[in-house]
Every structure is written in C-alpha cells, then in structure tokens.
Amino acid sequence: MVTQAADKPRRAWPVFRSLAAFRPGDLPGDLIAGLTLAAIAIPEQMATARLGGFSPQIGFFAFIAGSLGFAALGGNRFLSCGADSTITPIFAGGLMLMATSGSPQYQSLAVALALLVGAILIAGSLFKLGWIANLLSMPVTTGFLAGISVHILVSQMPGVLGLPTPGGPMLERIATLAQHVGEANIYTVAIGFGVLAIVAISEKLSAKIPGALIGLIAATSAVIAAGLEHKGVSVVGAVPATLPTPSFPAIGPEHWVKLVPLAFLIAVVVMVQTAATTRSFPSDPDQPADVDRDFLGAGAGSVLAGLFGAFPVNASPPRTGIVSETGGRTQLSGLFAAAIILALLAFGATLLQHVPNAALGGVLLFVALRIIRLKQIVTIYRQSFGEFLLVVATAAAIIVLPIEQGVAVGIALSLLHGIWTTTRARLVPFARIPDTTIWWPENPARPGERIPDIAVVGLQAPLSFLNAQNFRADVLNVVKSSKPRLLVIEASGTLEIDFTAAQTLLDLIRECREAGVTVAIARLESTRALAAFERFNLYDVLPRDHIFFSVDEAVRKLGNSKTT
Numbered sequence: 001m002v003t004q005a006a007d008k009p010r011r012a013w014p015v016f017r018s019l020a021a022f023r024p025g026d027l028p029g030d031l032i033a034g035l036t037l038a039a040i041a042i043p044e045q046m047a048t049a050r051l052g053g054f055s056p057q058i059g060f061f062a063f064i065a066g067s068l069g070f071a072a073l074g075g076n077r078f079l080s081c082g083a084d085s086t087i088t089p090i091f092a093g094g095l096m097l098m099a100t101s102g103s104p105q106y107q108s109l110a111v112a113l114a115l116l117v118g119a120i121l122i123a124g125s126l127f128k129l130g131w132i133a134n135l136l137s138m139p140v141t142t143g144f145l146a147g148i149s150v151h152i153l154v155s156q157m158p159g160v161l162g163l164p165t166p167g168g169p170m171l172e173r174i175a176t177l178a179q180h181v182g183e184a185n186i187y188t189v190a191i192g193f194g195v196l197a198i199v200a201i202s203e204k205l206s207a208k209i210p211g212a213l214i215g216l217i218a219a220t221s222a223v224i225a226a227g228l229e230h231k232g233v234s235v236v237g238a239v240p241a242t243l244p245t246p247s248f249p250a251i252g253p254e255h256w257v258k259l260v261p262l263a264f265l266i267a268v269v270v271m272v273q274t275a276a277t278t279r280s281f282p283s284d285p286d287q288p289a290d291v292d293r294d295f296l297g298a299g300a301g302s303v304l305a306g307l308f309g310a311f312p313v314n315a316s317p318p319r320t321g322i323v324s325e326t327g328g329r330t331q332l333s334g335l336f337a338a339a340i341i342l343a344l345l346a347f348g349a350t351l352l353q354h355v356p357n358a359a360l361g362g363v364l365l366f367v368a369l370r371i372i373r374l375k376q377i378v379t380i381y382r383q384s385f386g387e388f389l390l391v392v393a394t395a396a397a398i399i400v401l402p403i404e405q406g407v408a409v410g411i412a413l414s415l416l417h418g419i420w421t422t423t424r425a426r427l428v429p430f431a432r433i434p435d436t437t438i439w440w441p442e443n444p445a446r447p448g449e450r451i452p453d454i455a456v457v458g459l460q461a462p463l464s465f466l467n468a469q470n471f472r473a474d475v476l477n478v479v480k481s482s483k484p485r486l487l488v489i490e491a492s493g494t495l496e497i498d499f500t501a502a503q504t505l506l507d508l509i510r511e512c513r514e515a516g517v518t519v520a521i522a523r524l525e526s527t528r529a530l531a532a533f534e535r536f537n538l539y540d541v542l543p544r545d546h547i548f549f550s551v552d553e554a555v556r557k558l559g560n561s562k563t564t
Contacts, residue, residue: 017293018077018283018331026329033328034336037080039210040322041337042344044367046236046352047212047360048083051155052092053101054110056236056352058310059083060341061244065304066313067338071331074297075290077283078324079274080334081301084314085367086273087266089151091312093403094262098255107309108249112256114306114313115249116263121270121299130291133275135268139380140414143391145371147398147406152368156361160192161185162232170399185232188358191219195362203366207318208326212363219359234357239349243342244308265407266312274298274315281317281324318370390417425461427474430490430551439490439551454559455484456551460493463529465500472508479517486559487512488551492523502536509541520546520554 022030041063049059059082066081074081091113092101099105124132136144151170157177158165162185166176195215202211222228229235278289294315301313323333344351381388394413398406430439431448439456442448455478459471479487497505512519524530524547533539533547548554 015072016331017073017075018071021077022330022332026332029327029329030332031336033323033326033333035340036208036210036326037319037322037328037333037337038340039213040319041080041082042341043212043216043360043363044085044319045083045341046355047363047367048085048088050357050360051085051152051364052083052088052110052311053096053106054311056239056355057242057345057349058107060345061308062305062310062313064244064338064342065308065310066298066301067331067334069299069301069304069313070294070297070315071335072297073293073300074331075283075293076278076281076297076320077330078281078320078328078333079277079294079297080316080319080323080337081298081313082316082319083311084273084316085152085364086145086148086371087269087312087314089148089155090269090403090407091262091266093151094265097402098258105251108251109255109259110311111247111306111309112249112251113259113263113266114302114311116256116259117266117270117312118299118302118304118306120263120267121295121302123299124267124271125292125296125299128292129271130275130295132268133271133291135411135414136272137387137390137414137417138376139384139387139390140394140410140417141272142373142376142380143394144398144407144410145373146377146391147395147403147410149368149372150395150399151403152364156192156364156368159234159357159361160188160365162188162234162358187228187231187233188356191222191228191233191356192358192362192365195219195359196365199363199366200369203370207322212366215362216355216359219362220355223354223356228356229354235353236355236357236360237353239352241346241349243346244310246307247309248307261408262404265404265411268411269407270298270302270312270314271295273317277315277317277320281320387417390414419466422461422464422466423470425459425467426470427457427459427478429478430456430458430488432552437550437552451555451559453483453485454488454555455479455482455486456488456490456555458490458493462496462498463494463501463505464496464498468501468504471501472504475508476511479512479515484517486518486520486555488548488554488559489519489521490523490551491521491529492525494524494529495526496528497532497536499536502532502538505538506536506541509538513541518546518558520548520558522548522551522554 045059045063046056049056063082070079070081095106095109099109154170154173161181163180163183166173198215199211202209202214223233223235274294275291278291278294282289298315305311305313377391380391390413394410397409401409428441431442431450432439434449440448457478461467463471509519519542
C-alpha cells in the first residue's frame with residue numbers, strides 16, 4: 001500500500017516528474033552524478049559547438065536548456081539532454097546551404113531551427129507519435145551513424161593536423177587533406193591525438209573517469225607552459241562571460257519555410273535517439289518506457305535552446321549512462337551539472353581561452369570512432385548480406401550527398417526496406433501434425449498430414465495494399481491446383497486489414513464461393529483485424545459462423561475428417 005501511495009504523486013506531477021520520486025537519501029548520489037556529468041559535458045559541449053560552427057558558450061547554453069527542459073517535462077530519471085554530435089553535422093550542413101557558418105544569419109537560422117524542432121517534438125508527444133522512432137531500422141541506423149562519424153572525422157582532421165579547412169564535397173575534402181597531410185603541425189597533431197588517447201584509455205578503464213576534461217586540462221597546460229600559441233597552435237580564445245537570455249530569431253517567413261524539411265529530419269533523428277536512450281536506461285525496469293513523454297522533454301529542451309540563442313538538442317546515450325552508473329536517481333543530477341556550467345559561464349569563462357582547438361578535435365575524434373558500430377556491422381554482414389547492403393548504401397549516401405539529403409535517403413531506404421519485407425510475404429500452406437489437433441506451416445523437417453478436399457493456408461503478415469494482390473493470386477492458385485471443397489485461412493499472423501485488402505478479400509471470397517469452395521477463417525486474433533471485418537462489411541460475404549478459434553474446429557465443423 002505504501003508503494004502505491006508513493007507512485008501516485010509521481011504519475012500526477014505535470015512538471016519535474018522525476019523529482020516526485022526524490023528522497024533525501026538520493027541527494028548524495030545525484031550530486032556525485034551531477035559533478036561527473038558536468039566534467040564529461042564541459043569539453044563535449046564545447047567540442048560539439050565547434051563542430052557546428054558556434055562559439056563554446058553556445059554549446060553550454062544548449063546543455064543548460066536541454067537539461068532544464070527535459071527535467072521540467074521529460075519522464076526518464078537519468079536521461080541527459082544537450083548538444084549532440086549525431087545531429088550537429090546534419091543541421092550544420094543544412095544551415096551552411098543558407099548562410100555562412102559562424103555569421104549572424106547562420107546563428108539566427110540555428111535558433112529558428114531549434115524552435116521548429118522543439119515544436120515538432122512537442123507535437124509528436126501530444127499526438128502519441130512514438131512509433132516514428134521505429135522509422136529507422138537497425139541496419140539503416142548503423143549505416144547512418146557510420147556516415148555521420150566520417151563527417152565528424154573529416155571536419156575535425158584539419159584542426160587536429162593544423163591545416164586549413166578544405167571546402168567542396170566530402171570526397172574532394174578527403175582528397176585535399178590526403179594531399180596536404182605532410183604539412184601538418186607536429187604540435188597540433190600531438191595535442192589532438194594525445195587527447196584522443198587520454199579519452200580512449202579513460203573510457204577503457206572506467207566510463208566514470210572524465211578523460212575529456214583531463215585531456216583538455218593537460219593540453220591547455222602544455223599550450224601555456226610551452227607557448228605553443230606562437231608555434232601555430234590555435235586556441236579557443238576569449239569566451240564571453242555571458243549568460244543565456246531569452247531572444248527570438250529575426251528572420252523572414254521564407255527562411256522559416258525553408259527550415260521545415262531540415263527540422264523534420266532532425267526531429268526524426270532526435271526521436272530515434274531519445275527512444276533508444278530511454279529504453280536503454282529505463283526509470284523503472286518493470287515498466288515500459290514512456291517514449292512520448294520523453295519526446296515532450298526533448299522538445300522543451302530544444303525550444304528553450306532556441307530561446308537561449310542556441311541550436312537543437314538531443315538525448316545522449318553516453319551521458320545518460322554516466323548518470324545511471326554514478327548513482328543518479330532523479331533529474332536533479334542534470335540540473336546540478338547545468339548549474340556548474342552556468343557558474344563556469346558567469347565566473348570562469350576566462351579559464352577556457354587557452355584551450356587548444358586541436359584538443360576539442362581530439363574529443364570529437366573519439367566520439368566519431370565510438371559511434372561506429374563495427375561489431376554490429378560485422379554481425380549484419382555475416383547474418384544478412386542484403387541488410388548489410390543497406391548499411392553500406394546509407395553510409396555512402398550520407399558521405400557522398402549533402403548530409404541532410406543523405407539522412408533523407410537513409411530514412412527512405414529504411415521505409416522501402418520495410419515495404420519490401422511486407423510485399424515479400426506469400427501464402428504459406430499448413431499441414432496437421434500427426435496424432436494432434438495442431439496445424440502448422442509445412443516444413444520438410446517435420447512432415448505433416450493433409451485432409452482430402454481441404455486446403456489450409458496462412459499469410460504471416462498484415463494484409464494490406466502492399467501484398468493483397470499477391471495474396472489473392474496465391475489463394476486462387478491453391479484453389480485451381482488442389483480443387484478443395486473447404487479453404488481455411490489461418491489468420492493468426494494477420495494483424496491488420498486495410499481498405500484495399502478488404503476489397504480484395506471480399507472479391508476473393510465471392511470468387512471462391514462461385515467456384516464451389518467454402519471459405520473459413522481460423523485464429524483471427526488481432527482486435528484490429530476483427531474490427532476491420534466489421535468496418536469493411538466482410539461478414540456480408542463470410543458468415544460469422546465461418547470464423548473459428550482454431551483450424552481443427554473449422555475442419556471438424558465444415559470439412560471431411562478422413563485423412564490421407
């Protein structure tokens with residue numbers, strides 16, 4: 001009874017839901033998790049801002065906004081929301097087609113994009129669109145991340161090598177870097193790959209070790225001690241001690257319209273990553289993740305980021321894992337981390353001016369290498385070569401095409417793969433397992449028995465416009481070849497029937513009846529399929545007493561019991 005009473009306030013709280021579960025004993029864990037999260041987030045948010053063409057404080061604004069917005073309206077107790085290296089290359093590539101990176105216009109467009117992404121995510125939450133998170137299949141997601149990682153690697157290599165940033169398409173930029181790699185600055189190379197090594201070793205020892213912060217402190221100390229700024233090592237420079245203040249982008253209506261397709265793409269990617277994160281780190285392992293509620297939190301984070309003058313934010317699986325592993329119990333850990341970063345902005349921004357850009361590049365090199373799911377790619381290759389080609393095609397599209405177009409291609413490939421899988425569903429013949437009443441799909445390894453003048457078939461997929469004609473052709477083939485007196489359709493796999501399929505089914509039942517074949521349906525278990533029978537008037541051609549709980553019942557009542 002006590003547990004139920006404690007759970008009621010948590011469900012009833014409209015805002016700061018995760019704090020409803022807070023107990024005084026949770027405070028030490030939340031504070032430690034928040035301190036660790038801040039140590040991880042400070043270099044990561046600076047690096048991600050740099051990746052998008054923004055100054056470091058904009059990354060901090062994004063983290064503060066994401067943390068506050070998600071804590072206020074999200075549901076997951078652990079999820080960390082802020083600037084994210086997965087979506088940053090996508091929207092940066094799209095924005096650079098409209099304005100010069102780093103210009104006031106570019107900044108205004110990023111702010112407007114954050115507001116649009118936030119609005120789409122909030123609408124997705126209100127209209128329960130959590131299913132959108134399933135638009136990207138695992139092979140497509142794997143290829144998507146591989147392509148994004150190449151973008152990050154190529155964008156950061158000039159800073160790590162101490163070379164000018166090449167322009168042009170991705171392949172041209174790679175070729176240019178390869179031609180000039182011999183001109184690299186040895187000091188920036190040492191800093192970039194040194195920080196990469198520190199982060200990688202720290203991660204290997206324990207995810208709780210703030211390797212990125214350690215690397216940045218070491219690199220900054222080296223720059224100051226050895227005067228490396230005079231030896232070609234570029235640094236972040238002065239970071240204004242400014243705090244986020246509400247503002248609204250001053251752009252024309254035509255720019256808002258142009259941003260909508262990009263905002264939709266970003267929102268889909270955020271939905272996919274937010275759903276994956278909240279399912280990986282559930283607030284309650286015994287309860288399903290509230291994905292729609294977490295879309296609301298991520299949307300609120302992006303809206304606040306836009307109002308704070310930053311860019312769209314996203315859920316971070318690594319940072320969320322840190323909160324979970326270091327004892328965080330509520331979103332108080334994220335708020336504490338945001339407070340630390342806010343204090344850094346207000347009082348310690350001058351500490352960041354000697355941070356070398358190559359060190360931030362090293363952090364992003366690690367991020368890029370970490371998001372490539374090499375083991376998964378190998379597994380997909382070994383187990384499903386066709387889906388491995390999806391990985392390759394998605395990665396290639398994101399690398400070769402403008403990145404936002406590549407993401408759109410990836411989503412299209414995922415949808416086409418799902419459509420293709422559904423259209424491949426064909427009619428399956430069933431046979432009775434000897435000495436039982438069980439009817440099972442025919443299998444050479446387990447011979448079954450048939451009954452004269454009776455055909456039992458099934459479609460193990462939703463019946464829709466994608467496969468209705470194939471279903472009809474396959475059924476008529478069975479009727480023509482075996483000339484049964486009774487046709488039983490085993491419908492346990494038919495979860496849905498759409499309008500096109502219903503009309504096809506109506507015609508098919510009439511054709512069978514005209515051919516002297518009685519049609520029965522067994523195991524129509526899906527409530528949606530049953531509702532479709534009512535909605536599309538299928539009972540007008542198929543009497544209700546021809547719908548059975550099992551194939552055996554249909555055969556006993558309508559067929560011949562003599563076996564071959």
